[in-house]
Amino acid sequence: EEILGDNRELADGLRKRLKGSGVFMMNLMSSPGSGKTSLVLRTIRALKNELKIGVIEGDIDSVVDAETVAKEGVPAVQLRTGGFCHLDATMIGKALDAMDLAALDFIIIENVGNLVCPAEFDTGAHLNAMILSVPEGDDKPLKYPLMFSLCNVLLINKIDYLKYASDFNTDLVKERVRALNPGITIIEVSCKTGEGIDRWADWLKNRIREGR
Amino acid sequence: EEILGDNRELADGLRKRLKGSGVFMMNLMSSPGSGKTSLVLRTIRALKNELKIGVIEGDIDSVVDAETVAKEGVPAVQLRTGGFCHLDATMIGKALDAMDLAALDFIIIENVGNLVCPAEFDTGAHLNAMILSVPEGDDKPLKYPLMFSLCNVLLINKIDYLKYASDFNTDLVKERVRALNPGITIIEVSCKTGEGIDRWADWLKNRIREGR
Ligand SMILES: Nc1nc2c(ncn2[C@@H]2O[C@H](COP(=O)(O)OP(=O)(O)OP(=O)(O)O)[C@@H](O)[C@H]2O)c(=O)[nH]1
Ligand SMILES: Nc1nc2c(ncn2[C@@H]2O[C@H](COP(=O)(O)OP(=O)(O)OP(=O)(O)O)[C@@H](O)[C@H]2O)c(=O)[nH]1
Ligand SMILES: [Mg+2]
Ligand SMILES: [Mg+2]
Ligand SMILES: [Zn+2]
Ligand SMILES: [Zn+2]
Structure with missing residues (x-):
C-alpha cells in the first residue's frame, strides 16, 4: 500500500539520522490509560542520571x-493529531526538527492511546515497546494481534491489581504473545508500586547501549 | 470529507430501514478491555425477557x-475487520443482511476497542453509548474529546475498583464530560458486582420504547 511504503522510507531515514547523532529512539504504545505516561516518568527517574532523555x-x-513529563526536567514536544489515530514518520520528523539531537542520547515517543493503528506506522524508532495492563x-493478544507481533518488548503493567483481577492469567498472556512473537521480551511491572521497574530499566539500558 | 459523507448517507438509510422493521440499534464503544462484552452480557440478561436481542x-x-455472547442464546454476528480500526455503515449493513430483523427488537453493536476512530463513523445506530473504566x-475526556462529545450515554464501569484506584475522581470526570456534552446521560456501573446495572437497564428500556 503506497502510503505505508512512503512512510517506511521516511522512517528508515529518521532511524539513520538519529543513529548518526548518537540518539536511540523508542516508540511506546498501548490502549488509552494502560500507563504509558506513568512508565515514561518511571523510566526518566531511573535513567536520567546516565542518559540525556527527550520525549x-x-x-x-x-x-x-507533555506538561506532566516536562516537570521531570526533560525536553518534551507535544504532537496534537486533532483526530488522527496514530503517529507516523512525517509527524515524528517534525518533532525531531524541534529538538536538539546533539544534546540527547535517548528519545521516548508516547504514541496515541490505541491498540490498532499505531502498529501499522513505522515512527523511525529503533525499539517498539507496548504495554498491556492487568484490568484490560x-x-x-487474540484480538489485537498485530501490535503484539511486531513489538520487541511487552510490559505487563498494573500488576498490583492482580490480587483483585483474579481472572487475569499472566501465564496465558505470555503463552498467547509468544505464539505470535517468539522473540519478544516480557517484563511485569507496576508503575504504581515500582515493582519490576529496575528490571525494565536495566534491560532498556542494555538495549540502548547495544543500539547506539 | 467525501468518504464520511457517503458513510453518513448509508447510515441514515440503515437507521430508516431498522425503524421500519421495528428494530432499535445501539452502538457501544470504548477502549480495549473497558467492559463492552461484559456490559453486553449484563444487558442481555436484564432485558431478554422483554426484548428480542441480537448482537x-x-x-x-x-x-x-461473538462466541461468548452466543452462549446467552441470542443471535450474534462477528465482523472481523482484519486491521481496520473501526466499524462503518457498509460493514453494519452486511451484518444486518445476515440477521432476521423481523424477529428482533434490539440490536447491540460492540464496536472495535478504540477511543479514537469509531466515533467518526456513523454505524446507523439510534443510540451511541460508550464506556470509560476506572483503571483508565x-x-x-480531555484527550479523546470527540467520542465523549458525540455519545448519548456514558457508562463509568469497574466502579468496584474505586476503593483501590484512589486517583480516579468521578465528579471531575462528570464535570469534564458535561463541559463537552451537556446533554449526556452518565451512569456508574460495575459489570462485575452488578451495581448500577438495574439503573442502566431501566434507562435503556425507556430509550428503546421512545425510539421505536
Ligand atoms: N494501580 C495502578 N495504576 C496505575 C499504574 N500505572 C498507571 N496507573 C494509573 O492508570 C491511569 C492511567 O495512567 P497513564 O500513565 O496516564 O496512562 P496512559 O497510557 O499514559 O494514558 P493515555 O496517555 O491517556 O492514553 C492513571 O490513573 C495512573 O495513575 C499501576 O502500575 N498500577
Ligand atoms: N473488576 C471489574 N472487572 C471488570 C468489570 N467489567 C469487566 N471487567 C473485566 O475487564 C476485562 C475486560 O472485559 P471485557 O468485557 O472483555 O472488555 P471489552 O471492552 O469487551 O474488551 P475488548 O472487546 O477486548 O475490547 C475482563 O477481564 C472482565 O472480567 C467490572 O465492572 N469490574
Ligand atoms: Mg499518557
Ligand atoms: Mg469485547
Ligand atoms: Zn487508525
Ligand atoms: Zn482509525
Whole structure:
C-alpha cells in the first residue's frame, strides 16, 4: 500500500539520522490509560542520571502528558493529531526538527492511546515497546494481534491489581504473545508500586547501549 | 470529507430501514478491555425477557466475543475487520443482511476497542453509548474529546475498583464530560458486582420504547 511504503522510507531515514547523532529512539504504545505516561516518568527517574532523555508526546488533543513529563526536567514536544489515530514518520520528523539531537542520547515517543493503528506506522524508532495492563484482560493478544507481533518488548503493567483481577492469567498472556512473537521480551511491572521497574530499566539500558 | 459523507448517507438509510422493521440499534464503544462484552452480557440478561436481542460483534481478529455472547442464546454476528480500526455503515449493513430483523427488537453493536476512530463513523445506530473504566484514569475526556462529545450515554464501569484506584475522581470526570456534552446521560456501573446495572437497564428500556 503506497502510503505505508512512503512512510517506511521516511522512517528508515529518521532511524539513520538519529543513529548518526548518537540518539536511540523508542516508540511506546498501548490502549488509552494502560500507563504509558506513568512508565515514561518511571523510566526518566531511573535513567536520567546516565542518559540525556527527550520525549515526544502524541495525543488527539490536550497537552496534559507533555506538561506532566516536562516537570521531570526533560525536553518534551507535544504532537496534537486533532483526530488522527496514530503517529507516523512525517509527524515524528517534525518533532525531531524541534529538538536538539546533539544534546540527547535517548528519545521516548508516547504514541496515541490505541491498540490498532499505531502498529501499522513505522515512527523511525529503533525499539517498539507496548504495554498491556492487568484490568484490560488477558485475551487482548487474540484480538489485537498485530501490535503484539511486531513489538520487541511487552510490559505487563498494573500488576498490583492482580490480587483483585483474579481472572487475569499472566501465564496465558505470555503463552498467547509468544505464539505470535517468539522473540519478544516480557517484563511485569507496576508503575504504581515500582515493582519490576529496575528490571525494565536495566534491560532498556542494555538495549540502548547495544543500539547506539 | 467525501468518504464520511457517503458513510453518513448509508447510515441514515440503515437507521430508516431498522425503524421500519421495528428494530432499535445501539452502538457501544470504548477502549480495549473497558467492559463492552461484559456490559453486553449484563444487558442481555436484564432485558431478554422483554426484548428480542441480537448482537453484532466487531473485532480486528478473533471470534471470542461473538462466541461468548452466543452462549446467552441470542443471535450474534462477528465482523472481523482484519486491521481496520473501526466499524462503518457498509460493514453494519452486511451484518444486518445476515440477521432476521423481523424477529428482533434490539440490536447491540460492540464496536472495535478504540477511543479514537469509531466515533467518526456513523454505524446507523439510534443510540451511541460508550464506556470509560476506572483503571483508565479520569483525564480521558480531555484527550479523546470527540467520542465523549458525540455519545448519548456514558457508562463509568469497574466502579468496584474505586476503593483501590484512589486517583480516579468521578465528579471531575462528570464535570469534564458535561463541559463537552451537556446533554449526556452518565451512569456508574460495575459489570462485575452488578451495581448500577438495574439503573442502566431501566434507562435503556425507556430509550428503546421512545425510539421505536
Ligand atoms: N494501580 C495502578 N495504576 C496505575 C499504574 N500505572 C498507571 N496507573 C494509573 O492508570 C491511569 C492511567 O495512567 P497513564 O500513565 O496516564 O496512562 P496512559 O497510557 O499514559 O494514558 P493515555 O496517555 O491517556 O492514553 C492513571 O490513573 C495512573 O495513575 C499501576 O502500575 N498500577
Ligand atoms: N473488576 C471489574 N472487572 C471488570 C468489570 N467489567 C469487566 N471487567 C473485566 O475487564 C476485562 C475486560 O472485559 P471485557 O468485557 O472483555 O472488555 P471489552 O471492552 O469487551 O474488551 P475488548 O472487546 O477486548 O475490547 C475482563 O477481564 C472482565 O472480567 C467490572 O465492572 N469490574
Ligand atoms: Mg499518557
Ligand atoms: Mg469485547
Ligand atoms: Zn487508525
Ligand atoms: Zn482509525
